[in-house]
Amino acid sequence: MRPVAIASLIGICLAVGVLAAILTGVTIVLGGSPLAVTPLLAVLLLVLAALLWWAGSHVRRYRAKKPTWVDGPTAMRIAVIARASAYVGAGVAGALLGSAGAGLMRVGADAVLLTIVASTLTAIASVVWSALGVLVERWCLVDPRDDDGPESTDAAASPA
Numbered sequence: 001m002r003p004v005a006i007a008s009l010i011g012i013c014l015a016v017g018v019l020a021a022i023l024t025g026v027t028i029v030l031g032g033s034p035l036a037v038t039p040l041l042a043v044l045l046l047v048l049a050a051l052l053w054w055a056g057s058h059v060r061r062y063r064a065k066k067p068t069w070v071d072g073p074t075a076m077r078i079a080v081i082a083r084a085s086a087y088v089g090a091g092v093a094g095a096l097l098g099s100a101g102a103g104l105m106r107v108g109a110d111a112v113l114l115t116i117v118a119s120t121l122t123a124i125a126s127v128v129w130s131a132l133g134v135l136v137e138r139w140c141l142v143d144p145r146d147d148d149g150p151e152s153t154d155a156a157a158s159p160a
Helices: 006-029 040-063 072-106 110-139
Strands: none
Touching (some): 040 110
């Protein structure tokens, strides 16, 4: 499995951001208001990032042959969760930044200004979550030359 490309995450963030800005701009022109974001979403994203960091640190312990609760299949699951976190974090950051950017059309209203600030802070938390996803996924990469399996690979050997 190849690691997540940073360029693809930036592309996702930009594409979702442009789409969110267009949709939010159309909503504002039609008389609506931008997406109201609560700062508690930023707290949630930071908690998810902390949990991912914690799981990734156990993968590092597993790879260093130190005692931990992680085994091979669990490390693979953590790698998949880290990859998904990187992609989702980039998408959420793009959506929030696009919405905040379009909200600048009505920056005179106090409620919209608070929404822009909350969206920007939440987007920063989402970028942190995405960056930790990339980092933890790279911690989970296995060197193809690192073979901990049995010395002989007999095709007729039973796994049981």
